[in-house]
Amino acid sequence: MMLRHRSPPRFLSTPLQGLEWHRPNMIETLLLAFIFLCAGIVSVPIAARLGLGSVLGYLIAGILIGPILTAFHVDVVAIQHFAEFGVVMMLFLVGLELAPNHLWRMRRQLLGLGGLQLGLTTAAVAGVATAIGLPWAQSLAVALTLTMSSTAIVLQTLNEKGLAATAGGRGAFSVLLFQDMSVIPILALLPLLAMGGAAGHSAADAATHGTSLSLVEGLPGWQTAIVTVAAIALVVAMGIYLVRPIFRFVAMAGLRELFVATALGFIVAIALLMSLVGVSPALGTFLAGMLLAGSEYRHELESDIDPFRGLLLGLFFITVGAAMDFGLLLGNLAPILAATLGLILLKAIILFVIGRVMGLKGQDQWLFALGLAQAGEFGFVLLGFASTNHVLPSDIADRMSLVVALSMLLTPGLFVLFDRVVVPRFAEQEKREADPIEETNGIIIAGHGRWGGIVSRMLTEAGYRTTVLDYSSRQLDAMRDFGFRVFFGDATRPDMLAAAGIEKARLLVVAIDGREQITEIVRYVCRTYPHVHVLARAVDRTHVYDLYAAGCRDIIRETFDSGVRAGRSAFEALGRSRPEAEALAAAFVESDKATLLELAQLWKPNVPVRENAAYMARVRQIVSEREARLTQSETKE
Numbered sequence: 001m002m003l004r005h006r007s008p009p010r011f012l013s014t015p016l017q018g019l020e021w022h023r024p025n026m027i028e029t030l031l032l033a034f035i036f037l038c039a040g041i042v043s044v045p046i047a048a049r050l051g052l053g054s055v056l057g058y059l060i061a062g063i064l065i066g067p068i069l070t071a072f073h074v075d076v077v078a079i080q081h082f083a084e085f086g087v088v089m090m091l092f093l094v095g096l097e098l099a100p101n102h103l104w105r106m107r108r109q110l111l112g113l114g115g116l117q118l119g120l121t122t123a124a125v126a127g128v129a130t131a132i133g134l135p136w137a138q139s140l141a142v143a144l145t146l147t148m149s150s151t152a153i154v155l156q157t158l159n160e161k162g163l164a165a166t167a168g169g170r171g172a173f174s175v176l177l178f179q180d181m182s183v184i185p186i187l188a189l190l191p192l193l194a195m196g197g198a199a200g201h202s203a204a205d206a207a208t209h210g211t212s213l214s215l216v217e218g219l220p221g222w223q224t225a226i227v228t229v230a231a232i233a234l235v236v237a238m239g240i241y242l243v244r245p246i247f248r249f250v251a252m253a254g255l256r257e258l259f260v261a262t263a264l265g266f267i268v269a270i271a272l273l274m275s276l277v278g279v280s281p282a283l284g285t286f287l288a289g290m291l292l293a294g295s296e297y298r299h300e301l302e303s304d305i306d307p308f309r310g311l312l313l314g315l316f317f318i319t320v321g322a323a324m325d326f327g328l329l330l331g332n333l334a335p336i337l338a339a340t341l342g343l344i345l346l347k348a349i350i351l352f353v354i355g356r357v358m359g360l361k362g363q364d365q366w367l368f369a370l371g372l373a374q375a376g377e378f379g380f381v382l383l384g385f386a387s388t389n390h391v392l393p394s395d396i397a398d399r400m401s402l403v404v405a406l407s408m409l410l411t412p413g414l415f416v417l418f419d420r421v422v423v424p425r426f427a428e429q430e431k432r433e434a435d436p437i438e439e440t441n442g443i444i445i446a447g448h449g450r451w452g453g454i455v456s457r458m459l460t461e462a463g464y465r466t467t468v469l470d471y472s473s474r475q476l477d478a479m480r481d482f483g484f485r486v487f488f489g490d491a492t493r494p495d496m497l498a499a500a501g502i503e504k505a506r507l508l509v510v511a512i513d514g515r516e517q518i519t520e521i522v523r524y525v526c527r528t529y530p531h532v533h534v535l536a537r538a539v540d541r542t543h544v545y546d547l548y549a550a551g552c553r554d555i556i557r558e559t560f561d562s563g564v565r566a567g568r569s570a571f572e573a574l575g576r577s578r579p580e581a582e583a584l585a586a587a588f589v590e591s592d593k594a595t596l597l598e599l600a601q602l603w604k605p606n607v608p609v610r611e612n613a614a615y616m617a618r619v620r621q622i623v624s625e626r627e628a629r630l631t632q633s634e635t636k637e
Contacts, residue, residue: 087377
């Protein structure tokens with residue numbers, strides 16, 4: 001449709017090589033954009049709803065639209081080259097989060113986790129490839145390709161699942177960063193492994209395809225090294241001395257779109273420069289982002305670039321799915337599938353051992369091993385480069401490309417395995433027998449998190465002795481390290497409450513997490529021990545109604561008081577005096593309490609809100625009365 005190859009596409013050939021450009025008409029362009037957008041819009045929400053993550057949704061979308069793109073003769077590989085810019089942007093955003101001093105503090109993880117992973121995986125994969133009959137040079141090329149993991153998939157999934165800040169997530173990031181850095185020496189090494197006759201082929205290729213855009217093509221090794229170092233030094237100099245003045249100048253215009261264009265132009269310029277000297281564009285933009293980590297424009301850059309990064313990454317994953325050669329796959333299904341599963345298993349075992357050696361434990365060790373067990377998008381680049389330089393025959397490169405794509409396709413399933421098998425298993429292991437409670441006090445606090453901990457400290461400092469229960473062993477161990485007296489136990493169990501002295505208690509503070517669990521405790525205690533005053537934490541307004549129906553009459557919304565304080569500060573910011581602001585806030589609290597009590601009596605638990613006619617009618621009436629008062633006040637002014 002837009003780009004057509006005269007010869008089979010090569011992943012790392014210059015974009016100008018072998019392409020017959022023609023002017024795409026508007027209908028073709030719009031149709032192609034519509035196909036990609038529809039595929040993502042339909043597949044990703046379904047995958048997310050099933051707990052599979054957005055990455056698998058994009059990959060499935062690509063597989064589904066692959067036949068359509070083939071029918072329209074769309075060059076998916078060319079689009080994939082464009083979409084890879086999403087990875088470049090992602091590394092730039094990652095660099096913005098890492099100041100150079102922070103990267104220096106990561107040196108142990110970078111060299112330890114990253115270096116061990118690269119060395120051991122390369123040796124293991126090369127050994128297996130040699131054992132099945134490949135020459136040593138081809139075995140090493142295949143190993144260097146497959147040792148890479150998918151930066152795009154792993155970082156995207158870790159961020160989506162909130163696992164990036166865990167020990168396993170940080171370890172995975174260290175390995176991915178080290179792999180990205182290692183692309184440069186790998187690209188330098190691969191041509192040295194070339195098969196006989198490479199020079200003649202290269203000359204023929206040059207005659208066929210013309211001269212590529214490169215600043216280092218044909219240069220001796222030492223000159224290439226000097227040009228590469230000079231390009232990196234130029235990026236560093238731009239980040240330190242040039243970027244801030246440019247952004248300051250552009251910001252004077254006050255046009256956000258101009259700032260966005262400047263940010264994108266900056267990233268494109270660095271990526272172009274790195275590509276011209278044969279360096280990974282992702283690594284170059286990561287370095288630039290790191291230099292801007294302390295800049296006053298950091299947050300503006302993040303917010304401006306992130307939407308483009310998300311769209312291009314989604315497009316990249318779609319093209320990975322669409323580019324799979326199902327004819328080759330079906331013709332060699334058993335060996336390719338065996339190679340894919342064997343690679344994942346081998347890498348997972350090596351990563352698991354490395355994680356243990358470097359101090360990762362429990363589910364963090366499993367997250368580290370399963371998250372990085374796939375091959376990565378740089379594998380396509382290295383395979384294309386190895387094929388172009390006649391290190392690997394094209395048939396082996398094509399099969400390895402399918403192994404890379406299949407392993408990436410299976411990666412979301414590994415994260416599902418982690419969520420549904422590994423995490424529950426370690427949650428079960430964390431369970432332990434409830435602590436014996438030798439003392440009973442008149443006050444029981446169920447839950448010693450942020451909310452319950454404040455209540456507990458206030459009561460203790462006022463001279464009241466409390467019995468504190470919590471069901472998180474980690475939380476309790478941490479609290480005991482600081483000298484707090486707490487007991488491990490599940491407060492939803494009647495026998496645990498009995499052991500804590502609920503029968504003779506005066507007050508029960510329910511501060512645990514979980515809406516249903518809070519309601520369950522309140523309902524049980526209010527019915528069984530009506531003499532106990534129950535003070536319960538409500539997660540939202542409708543939870544207040546449920547707790548009221550369960551019998552509780554002392555209900556505290558966890559965010560209400562902070563919201564009232566914010567409203568009081570808003571009054572002062574608008575010119576009201578402190579006494580006026582406090583009076584207005586107090587009036588609002590009383591009005592809200594009265595409304596809450598009235599609506600709680602109309603609330604019907606376990607009935608959809610829209611089916612509760614009396615409740616809905618009263619809420620509409622309250623909103624209408626409030627709007628009428630506001631209109632009347634505006635008329636007087």
